[in-house]
Amino acid sequence: MKRHAARAPTSASPASPxxxxxxxxxxxxxxxxxxxxxxxxxxxxxxxxxATAVGIKGGSIYHHFPSKDAIVGEVVNEGVRVVYDAVEKxxxxxxxxxxxxxxxxxxxxxxxxxxxxxxxxxxxSIRAFAFLPDSVRQxxxxxxxxxxxxxxxxxxxxxxxxxxxxxxxxxxxQLLLLGALNWAGEWYRPDRxxxxxxxxxxxxxxxxxx
Amino acid sequence: MKRHAARAPTSASPASPxxxxxxxxxxxxxxxxxxxxxxxxxxxxxxxxxATAVGIKGGSIYHHFPSKDAIVGEVVNEGVRVVYDAVEKxxxxxxxxxxxxxxxxxxxxxxxxxxxxxxxxxxxSIRAFAFLPDSVRQxxxxxxxxxxxxxxxxxxxxxxxxxxxxxxxxxxxQLLLLGALNWAGEWYRPDRxxxxxxxxxxxxxxxxxx
DNA sequence: CCCTTAACCTAACAAGCGCTAGGGAGTGCG
DNA sequence: CGCACTCCCTAGCGCTTGTTAGGTTAAGGG
Numbered sequence: 001m002k003r004h005a006a007r008a009p010t011s012a013s014p015a016s017p018x019x020x021x022x023x024x025x026x027x028x029x030x031x032x033x034x035x036x037x038x039x040x041x042x043x044x045x046x047x048x049x050x051a052t053a054v055g056i057k058g059g060s061i062y063h064h065f066p067s068k069d070a071i072v073g074e075v076v077n078e079g080v081r082v083v084y085d086a087v088e089k090x091x092x093x094x095x096x097x098x099x100x101x102x103x104x105x106x107x108x109x110x111x112x113x114x115x116x117x118x119x120x121x122x123x124x125s126i127r128a129f130a131f132l133p134d135s136v137r138q139x140x141x142x143x144x145x146x147x148x149x150x151x152x153x154x155x156x157x158x159x160x161x162x163x164x165x166x167x168x169x170x171x172x173x174q175l176l177l178l179g180a181l182n183w184a185g186e187w188y189r190p191d192r193x194x195x196x197x198x199x200x201x202x203x204x205x206x207x208x209x210x
Numbered sequence: 211m212k213r214h215a216a217r218a219p220t221s222a223s224p225a226s227p228x229x230x231x232x233x234x235x236x237x238x239x240x241x242x243x244x245x246x247x248x249x250x251x252x253x254x255x256x257x258x259x260x261a262t263a264v265g266i267k268g269g270s271i272y273h274h275f276p277s278k279d280a281i282v283g284e285v286v287n288e289g290v291r292v293v294y295d296a297v298e299k300x301x302x303x304x305x306x307x308x309x310x311x312x313x314x315x316x317x318x319x320x321x322x323x324x325x326x327x328x329x330x331x332x333x334x335s336i337r338a339f340a341f342l343p344d345s346v347r348q349x350x351x352x353x354x355x356x357x358x359x360x361x362x363x364x365x366x367x368x369x370x371x372x373x374x375x376x377x378x379x380x381x382x383x384q385l386l387l388l389g390a391l392n393w394a395g396e397w398y399r400p401d402r403x404x405x406x407x408x409x410x411x412x413x414x415x416x417x418x419x420x
Numbered sequence: 421c422c423c424t425t426a427a428c429c430t431a432a433c434a435a436g437c438g439c440t441a442g443g444g445a446g447t448g449c450g
Numbered sequence: 451c452g453c454a455c456t457c458c459c460t461a462g463c464g465c466t467t468g469t470t471a472g473g474t475t476a477a478g479g480g
Contacts, residue, residue: 025457041341043253047438059440060458068438127340130396131251165414172411175397176390183389186340201382204375208418235427257468269470270428278468 026064028054030121034075037124038185042072042132072132073139079125080143083114086122087150100161101207107154109199111181116188116195126182151178163207177206236274238264240331244285247334248395252282252342282342283349289335290353293324296332297360310371311417317364319409321391326398326405336392361388373417387416 032053036045047068048058065071090110091103098106115122129137155174158164164173180202242263246255257278258268275281300320301313308316325332339347365383368374374383390412 041251041253043251043437044341046436048436056457057459058438059460062439063457130337131254168411168414169407172408173415175394175408176386176412176415179390179393179397180386181389182396183393184385186392187385187389197379198382198385201378202386204378205383205386205416253467256466258466266427267429268468269430272469273427 029064030075033071034120034124037075037128038120042128069136073136075121076125077140077143079121080140080147082119083111083122084147086110086114100158100163101203105199105203108202109195112184112195123185127185239274240285243281244330244334247285247338248330252338279346283346285331286335287350287353289331290350290357292329293321293332294357296320296324310368310373311413315409315413318412322394322405325395333395337395
């Protein structure tokens, strides 16, 4: 029952770390927390469950983090950051003169992929957010607002392109769209659905290309 | 099985009970549980918190219910039933030849009113559902399927009326719509928004009346 | 008047929670 | 070597959870 060695065979992962002082164990703890938050919620993501998933004992968590909420806060924040980056990157990867419809489709797909397939962090911040302690929620308000602003910008493009009826408030479009996307975790089943199809349908539903 | 006023000065509640064998205390417990489930989630809705809200002590809950999950199960089931009835009633109240657009608007408004304003039961079954114990979730699957079928029926009307592009899958429309509606509890603030406006915008977004 | 019953209480149980104090093994450095 | 430091452990604190056993009160019917 040896355990030392900091068990990082993946020390060659990113040689250029965004956060250099981050040990492998820290990342593993965040990963486990994100998984539990996504699938079981805040209260079920206990410090002992997180520790067990990583292969350490409950108390050892506190060598890496000062509190449970610090872990949760970091997970939720990173979740928003990840989906922001995904959407921004997807939009940037499009040809400069891509049609608005394609841009919407790409943004939707990026959000869905991030929250359904790629990132437990993103799904955690969406699914578990509602009943998080207030302190944790406040902690990621700026990040969330930033993400909403990204979508507000996108929506305004469609209005300017005349693809949305001007009698409809832009806020409504954004609530409709982001609501549907954030709820996707409740019905999505990986083997029975195709994110490309869904993205195309969602985009086509919103944009009235006449 | 008589209801003789326990310590309930509200014994004059509804003289026409949908469930006649139901005492006032039972209903109060369900109300308190629905409120806590909606606003704080499953784990925070403790038996003691529910009891305190009703004005009794924690142990006394078990005179009325066999377990916490029995309470939660009843709340969630009733929540779905309530929103089903609300939507069905709203549709039925429309003139026989009401336009599809008006029908969608009415259904959306009924769902939003039920989940945002009228019923803690409905909002509880939407918001808290994700992380409920499996046993409780299974328990209301039929009810939920029934509600989804109601919307599937409605959506099919719009296709037949030619108001939705046939290249879009009906399932996608339903997921988009119900997702947005179910997510509404996360952004709605009673004093800053008008449900009529939102309903109109949502309906107009989906239906491409050319 | 007694007896039953509903409605509620108190007190406690085992289990689980977040968290901490204190210790021990390993590593790097002087 | 000794010292500091990292990483993890054990043991346990105080608290809360769902739940139960057993007792108390008051009302209603015979």
